Amino acid sequence: MATVLIANDSRHARTTLRTALEASGHRVIDVLHAADVFRAIQAEPADAIVLNLSLPGMSAIEIVRTLRCDGWSLPVMVTCIDLPAPERRELDSLGARHIEMLTFNAVHIASSLSLLLHHSTHTSAA
Numbered sequence: 001m002a003t004v005l006i007a008n009d010s011r012h013a014r015t016t017l018r019t020a021l022e023a024s025g026h027r028v029i030d031v032l033h034a035a036d037v038f039r040a041i042q043a044e045p046a047d048a049i050v051l052n053l054s055l056p057g058m059s060a061i062e063i064v065r066t067l068r069c070d071g072w073s074l075p076v077m078v079t080c081i082d083l084p085a086p087e088r089r090e091l092d093s094l095g096a097r098h099i100e101m102l103t104f105n106a107v108h109i110a111s112s113l114s115l116l117l118h119h120s121t122h123t124s125a126a
Helices: 011-023 034-043 060-069 085-093 106-125
Strands: 003-007 027-031 048-052 076-080 097-100
Touching: 003 011, 003 034, 011 027, 011 106, 027 034, 034 048, 034 060, 048 060, 048 106, 060 076, 060 085, 076 106, 085 097, 097 106
Parallel strands: 003 027, 003 048, 048 076, 076 097
Antiparallel strands: none
16 A cells, blocks of 8 residues: 655644554554655655644645655645635645545545545556
């Protein structure tokens, strides 16, 4: 299965999401800070990234923008409680998916990520 990098400043969210993704057969790397995202993918490239919208050091939008400028085209999913329209449009323009949830739902994120990875694999193969 895929290697997924999780970046979330909530220990509970990282642990819960790790459990759900590993139960789906994915290998998981998790980090706390924005800067760790870049270090982690340089050390061990991931197949996808799941980011919390707000991370210590940089927003998810800034992370995705930097990844795209650096040539990384891997699937990115951004989780948040509420995503204002301008941020939604920017994430869309950067090719990132977003999931808005009132409560953190790791199973929903894991199933959405599986669909994103499946779509990405089939789009790349075409």
